[in-house]
Each structure stands twice: as structure tokens, then as C-alpha cells.
Amino acid sequence: MTTNNDNFSIIANHIDVLKMAAQLSFKCEGCGWCCTHCDPVTLTASDVVTISDYLKKPLHVVSRKYTHIHKKTHQPSIKKTNPCGFYDVNSRTCKIYPARPLVCRSWPFMSGDYGVNDEQVVGVPVECPGAVKTYQTIRYLQDKLRGEIEAHPEILEKIRQSVDTEQLANEIINITRSKLLGRGGGINI
Numbered sequence: 001m002t003t004n005n006d007n008f009s010i011i012a013n014h015i016d017v018l019k020m021a022a023q024l025s026f027k028c029e030g031c032g033w034c035c036t037h038c039d040p041v042t043l044t045a046s047d048v049v050t051i052s053d054y055l056k057k058p059l060h061v062v063s064r065k066y067t068h069i070h071k072k073t074h075q076p077s078i079k080k081t082n083p084c085g086f087y088d089v090n091s092r093t094c095k096i097y098p099a100r101p102l103v104c105r106s107w108p109f110m111s112g113d114y115g116v117n118d119e120q121v122v123g124v125p126v127e128c129p130g131a132v133k134t135y136q137t138i139r140y141l142q143d144k145l146r147g148e149i150e151a152h153p154e155i156l157e158k159i160r161q162s163v164d165t166e167q168l169a170n171e172i173i174n175i176t177r178s179k180l181l182g183r184g185g186g187i188n189i
Contacts, residue, residue, distance in 0.1 A: 022109035035087035040077035047101040054099030
């Protein structure tokens with residue numbers, strides 16, 4: 001027989017769901033830690049095109065001036081980091097914020113952090129006050145949900161019976177993609 005705690009563990013162990021919940025509720029506090037300490041700042045081909053369009057400069061100019069292949073990761077990356085070449089230290093803002101790379105849009109929870117035995121984990125950079133607050137909020141909600149399930153086990157059964165999990169998963173994925181890509185009614189992360 002499955003206990004309520006076992007049921008909740010099944011829900012809580014879905015790392016992608018936790019990452020999406022964290023990312024969707026994250027609010028940047030503008031401390032600049034990620035812009036001044038993260039290296040590499042990896043780029044997708046789409047990132048370079050978006051930056052080129054935003055700066056209104058030819059793609060080959062942007063590629064040459066702002067990007068390189070990172071020595072350790074062998075990935076296309078922003079050339080200047082620590083701080084990022086697009087970070088304005090005085091105003092503590094990103095000069096290309098509307099066109100910032102995917103890795104910046106998905107900071108701090110959607111990165112591929114790994115723990116003991118190469119298990120994927122949700123990394124919480126303690127230097128980022130927004131990440132810490134988001135983590136604390138999710139932990140609070142998780143504990144509250146656990147309490148509700150323990151107090152009212154029929155809730156979990158009603159959820160199981162009424163939720164089309166495939167449809168719900170697709171909706172979550174679509175919302176997350178929209179936010180990460182800056183689409184969907186102007187929503188940006």
C-alpha cells in the first residue's frame with residue numbers, strides 16, 4: 001500500500017516540474033551576481049541572431065566581436081565574462097536584456113546542475129537573493145501541500161481522477177517554453 005508521504009514523494013521527485021515551478025515563480029532582484037560571476041555564458045545560434053538583430057549589427061560582426069568558443073566547454077559563448085560584456089556595472093542592468101541569451105533567461109533554476117552520483121538536482125545559488133526566496137516559497141508550498149494531503153487523503157485521489165496528466169504536462173511545457181522564449185503575450189523572464 002502507498003502512503004500519503006509516498007504519493008507526495010512521487011510528485012516532489014519530478015525534477016523538471018520543480019525546475020519549472022521555480023523558474024515560473026522566480027523574480028530577479030537585480031543584484032547582478034549572475035552577470036558578474038557566471039562563466040561561461042553559453043550561446044545558441046538563435047541567441048547570436050537575436051543579439052545581432054537587437055544591436056542592429058551584421059551577424060558576422062556580432063559573432064567576431066562578442067563571441068568565442070569557450071576553452072573548457074568548447075561551446076559558443078559570450079567572449080567577455082566576469083562581468084559579462086553586456087552588463088552595465090553602474091546601472092546594474094543588462095544592455096541587451098530583451099535579447100539576452102537563453103542561458104540568462106533560464107537562470108537560475110533551469111541549468112543542468114548535478115549532485116552526488118550525477119543525479120540531476122535543482123541548484124539554488126545562495127548568492128542570488130531571488131533564487132533563495134523562490135526556493136523558500138516553493139519549500140513552504142511543498143510543505144503546505146504535504147500537510148493538506150496528509151490531512152485530506154481524498155484530495156490526492158480527486159486530483160488523480162480529474163486531471164488529464166498528459167494535457168497538464170503539455171500545458172506546463174508550453175507555458176514554460178513561451179516564457180523562456182519571450183513569447184506568449186509579451187511574457188518575459
